Amino acid sequence: MHQVQTHLLKRERQAFIMKQINLHNRVLSADLGLMLNVSEDTIRRDLNELAELGELVKVHGGALSKSYHYDYASNTTYALPEKTIIAQKAVTLIEEGMYVMVGGGTTVRELVRLLPQDLKATFFTVSLTTALQLCDHPSVEVIFLGGKLIKNSQISVGGEVISRVNDINADLCILGTNAIDVTEGITDSDLEAVQVKKAMMKASKRTAIVTISEKLGSMQRLRVCDLSDIDFLITELIPSDPVFSNYDQNGLMIL
Incomplete structure (x- = not known):
């Protein structure tokens, strides 16, 4: 688990989160916080925003890819x-x-x-x-x-x-x-x-x-x-x- 560049803009941070979701299907807030060098509160806000946009499924402690669902396009x-x-x-x-x-x-x-x-x-x-x-x-x-x-x-x-x-x-x-x-x-x-x-x-x-x-x-x-x-x-x-x-x-x- 590697730390990425710090001080990313929110859109860059959220793009990184979606990349991890696409690659690994499931992400943990704690791991994202370490990789992005930001607080878990920041990660939670990002995950909530992405969930509201329909990009991922927010779950306790992290998020899941929408691809798990049968009606996924x-x-x-x-x-x-x-x-x-x-x-x-x-x-x-x-x-x-x-x-x-x-x-x-x-x-x-x-x-x-x-x-x-x-x-x-x-x-x-x-x-x-x-x-x-x-x-x-x-x-x-x-x-x-x-x-x-x-x-x-x-x-x-x-x-x-x-x-x-x-x-x-x-x-x-x-x-x-x-x-x-x-x-x-x-x-x-x-x-x-x-x-x-x-x-x-x-x-x-x-x-x-x-x-x-x-x-x-x-x-x-x-x-x-x-x-x-x-x-x-x-x-x-x-x-x-x-x-x-x-x-x-x-x-x-x-x-």
Whole structure:
């Protein structure tokens, strides 16, 4: 977590906040205060203004991306061309008859949109928005792993969900990530979400992380797993891009 230039104008500060929201889906007021070198009161005022403008969803201790919601307009998705390329690559991993665990987020949304119409597979998800979108597909089976629902992010979490996940033997797990780094691995800012992601990975034979390359080298406070715990890293870049020089280790395949 790096401190950025201080004494930014309000519009520059709010643009920085929206950049963090677009990249990481969730931001904490305390972290933003440290990065921008301003008080949490200032951050709260900025978040309130941005929420009133409909740019984000204000929650206790921070803010969430609006993209969690089912009625979110795809044409306003951050880095949509890049996420479409990622989704096209990820679709190639899904085979007929598979049991697939999927998370939430705008990249997963593009993946679901690109699923072949004749695909027959079973999808398990803790994301209410992903489940609803999958319900529009004509031939896949959809199993929503429900439990305690976090209203703003529309993700189910908690012991009941983890218990259900533990009973599944999936072929593939496809997850987005809030941050990824060579040394820190996959990290997140929400403890309950981290516990569910860990369970989903453990219940799957292989795991694919889908992320735009802008997140490479970024870190958040809570660790999901090491890079060695995932099988595929899928970005919009070609696998031979120099940015991956330290990533293709421990059996990790770059797509």
